[in-house]
Amino acid sequence: MKKWLALLFGLFTYVVGIGIYFTNRLMFMRKKEDEFVRNREITAKRVNETEFHKLPKTKVMVASPFGYDLDCYFIHPYNTKKWVIFCHGITENKWNSIKYMNLFIERGFNSIIYDHRRHGGSGGRTSSYGYYEKWDLDAVIKELKKREGEDVKFGIHGESMGAVTAILYGGTIDDAASFYIVDCPFSDFTEQLKYRIKQEIKIPSWLVLPIGKYFLKMRDGYWMKDVSPQSVISNIQKPVLFIHSEKDDFILANMTKALFEKKTRDKKLFLAVNGAHAQSFNENRKEYEEAIDDFLETFSL
Structure with a gap:
């Protein structure tokens, strides 16, 4: 049971961490x-x-x-x-x-x-x-x-x-x-983000975008496809x-x-x-x- 709880907690932490990091990068891109x-x-x-x-x-x-x-x-x-x-x-x-x-x-x-x-x-x-x-x-x-x-x-x-x-x-x-x-x-937008993730983060976009799109909708009210x-x-x-x-x-x-x-x-x-x-x-x-x-x-x- 403890292993399952640790696994679930780790997955939850990953999802939340990816979602917040990804949407912060988008919503609050550093301005000149x-x-x-x-x-x-x-x-x-x-x-x-x-x-x-x-x-x-x-x-x-x-x-x-x-x-x-x-x-x-x-x-x-x-x-x-x-x-x-x-x-x-x-x-x-x-x-x-x-x-x-x-x-x-x-x-x-x-x-x-x-x-x-x-x-x-x-x-x-x-x-x-x-x-x-x-x-x-x-x-x-x-x-x-x-x-x-x-x-x-x-x-x-x-x-x-x-x-x-x-x-x-x-x-x-x-x-x-x-x-x-x-x-x-x-x-x-989705295709552009796939390209930028590949160039900047160098991890598969499928590890980020499915989570990121829901967090973006929750935090800023729109879907990437919009x-x-x-x-x-x-x-x-x-x-x-x-x-x-x-x-x-x-x-x-x-x-x-x-x-x-x-x-x-x-x-x-x-x-x-x-x-x-x-x-x-x-x-x-x-x-x-x-x-x-x-x-x-x-x-x-």
Whole structure:
């Protein structure tokens, strides 16, 4: 009997230990400090802080449906209905969005940059890789429509988790954007986790994921399968520009290629030659801008 009790206790300890460790890694992934991101972008000359502060802008705290505020800047140098909303990646903040914002301001668009939940100046306790973030994006869009009218035209640009957020918004909530630019998204959360477990922990994913998925549901309220861009991308009828660095070894470029194949029409694909994860713009700026210009021109955006 004692052996059985010891075995059961050991199994219980293993399950709980794996479940908590795994979900802590996901829910509370260590973020970059706001000042680090700001200084990095300024030092790399991707952000000119003086020019940014000169832009006409309104700071807006948008209420999330989950009870916290989202720290946003509505940047409006033009009297136009054309806007782009920028969604940054996990561990980043809105300072990382400014380089993309500048591209679209140069092309005559107003812009919104904001911090995702648990990042920057926004509230929220956990990161959910697009699951809750898509509803926060919806709240930002509703605020834009409230301010600019229901006839406002907007695109969404997302990087990494922000790209997943954009796809999940368009594929499950409302395909309301005029266009989407999705830079280095994963195609399926479960498959991405299997790959990262193999790379980082080097144990079979079947020892972790069956436990982790239940703990994630218990602790943060959603299933891994609910974060699957490949399952909803075909619902998006508006044009999508897919971007990925061929050398990305954090989220493999094959995931974006798979999403591109599942989108049946009105699509473009730009595979950057240089750069690691989320570095397509930083390492291929000329080609990145050319891909955007070709996309906007092709679909008259």
